[in-house]
Amino acid sequence: MRKSLLIGVMVLASMILIGFFLVLINKTSSIENQISYIEGSYSINVDDFRALAGDADYVFSAEVTGIEGYIYKNPVMIETVTGAKRITTPYTDYSIRVIENIKGKLQTEDDIIIQKAGGISEDGKITVIFERDVLPEIGKTYIFYAYAQEDGSLLSAGPNSCLKLANEVNNGKKKVKAADSTYKKVLDGYNHQIETDRPRSKSKYEIDE
Amino acid sequence: MKNHMKVLCTLLGGALLACSMRVHASNVAIMSWSLLDSGKHLDWDGTSEYLSYFQSGVDTWNDYKPGVIRQDSWNTIEDVAISDYYEQNSVSGYTDKAGMICFNKYNMSRYSSAEKQHTCTHELGHALGLAHNQFGDIMYAELTYHTVLSENDKASYDASYNR
Numbered sequence: 178m179r180k181s182l183l184i185g186v187m188v189l190a191s192m193i194l195i196g197f198f199l200v201l202i203n204k205t206s207s208i209e210n211q212i213s214y215i216e217g218s219y220s221i222n223v224d225d226f227r228a229l230a231g232d233a234d235y236v237f238s239a240e241v242t243g244i245e246g247y248i249y250k251n252p253v254m255i256e257t258v259t260g261a262k263r264i265t266t267p268y269t270d271y272s273i274r275v276i277e278n279i280k281g282k283l284q285t286e287d288d289i290i291i292q293k294a295g296g297i298s299e300d301g302k303i304t305v306i307f308e309r310d311v312l313p314e315i316g317k318t319y320i321f322y323a324y325a326q327e328d329g330s331l332l333s334a335g336p337n338s339c340l341k342l343a344n345e346v347n348n349g350k351k352k353v354k355a356a357d358s359t360y361k362k363v364l365d366g367y368n369h370q371i372e373t374d375r376p377r378s379k380s381k382y383e384i385d386e
Numbered sequence: 387m388k389n390h391m392k393v394l395c396t397l398l399g400g401a402l403l404a405c406s407m408r409v410h411a412s413n414v415a416i417m418s419w420s421l422l423d424s425g426k427h428l429d430w431d432g433t434s435e436y437l438s439y440f441q442s443g444v445d446t447w448n449d450y451k452p453g454v455i456r457q458d459s460w461n462t463i464e465d466v467a468i469s470d471y472y473e474q475n476s477v478s479g480y481t482d483k484a485g486m487i488c489f490n491k492y493n494m495s496r497y498s499s500a501e502k503q504h505t506c507t508h509e510l511g512h513a514l515g516l517a518h519n520q521f522g523d524i525m526y527a528e529l530t531y532h533t534v535l536s537e538n539d540k541a542s543y544d545a546s547y548n549r
């Protein structure tokens with residue numbers, strides 16, 4: 178009698194455990210399904226921090242303060258079984274506060290706007306982002322590799338163009354942890370940057386030395 | 387003379403062995419998606435300044451598997467639309483699983499013919515379901531002048547096509 182009770186308890190416990198894992202697996206896969214990764218090809222080695230620094234116009238750490246809006250670019254029409262459908266690539270405008278300029282000098286006193294390739298799709302169903310890139314979260318600190326556009330705006334796009342940092346608070350002011358391994362790699366990459374010869378623009382947020 | 391034959395045989399044998407080992411050692415890299423339709427075709431439409439390079443890319447893949455990539459016509463459903471855009475950054479081109487291939491004129495306009503063709507062939511590779519692979523492959527993520535399918539590209543295409 179006792180033995181069968183024990184077996185019963187064990188069977189029940191393992192069923193609960195299996196069920197828990199099934200729910201967990203389901204949950205992770207459904208989260209993954211909501212993100213669609215854009216695949217590209219690149220003019221530089223996007224896994225080399227020296228190349229990332231040398232190709233970008235500005236490298237800096239910044240805290241994300243808000244989302245300013247979504248923009249839908251590169252529209253094309255595609256025929257489907259149910260008729261013509263418009264497809265676009267989402268971009269997101271973020272307001273950020275620069276904490277530390279590493280390459281170039283952008284204003285740190287006021288928020289600036291940076292556009293990132295990626296965001297919520299036009300139909301609102303999925304999040305679209307470049308492979309190995311992240312969409313920044315408000316209140317968190319990131320390294321940005323930014324490119325000035327002809328109109329003076331800033332753009333950050335592609336793998337590793339935005340990297341999350343750990344931060345610490347110093348007298349109420351956010352400061353990047355010097356020991357942060359990503360920050361170290363970024364700084365080292367900048368100190369050994371492989372500069373790219375390409376036509377460059379200047380950001381409207383740049384300040385004089 | 388006999389010695390020469392021996393050396394030649396050893397070399398030939400070694401080369402054969404190396405070849406077969408290379409085939410077996412192919413690095414297959416595919417994505418979770420492809421734009422191939424249920425009939426295993428990739429029907430493209432749209433326009434680009436780099437259409438001639440794109441066409442060369444289509445020929446490269448179709449030389450390996452004939453008739454898979456086709457220009458969209460009245461009796462087919464389009465699988466991918468191609469277009470151009472302009473943006474200052476490191477992206478040469480990209481493929482989105484929603485059904486689009488876009489070429490960045492900022493970079494493409496500065497590339498050599500071989501580099502343009504590489505980029506077009508590479509993006510078509512993504513549309514066929516291939517993921518990034520090693521240096522020397524069409525599917526290497528960084529710009530190169532390679533325009534010929536490597537063993538890795540072929541093995542990955544087989545894997546994506548036959549799934």
Ligand SMILES: [Zn+2]
Nearest residue numbers: 216217218527
């Ligand atoms: Zn790629």
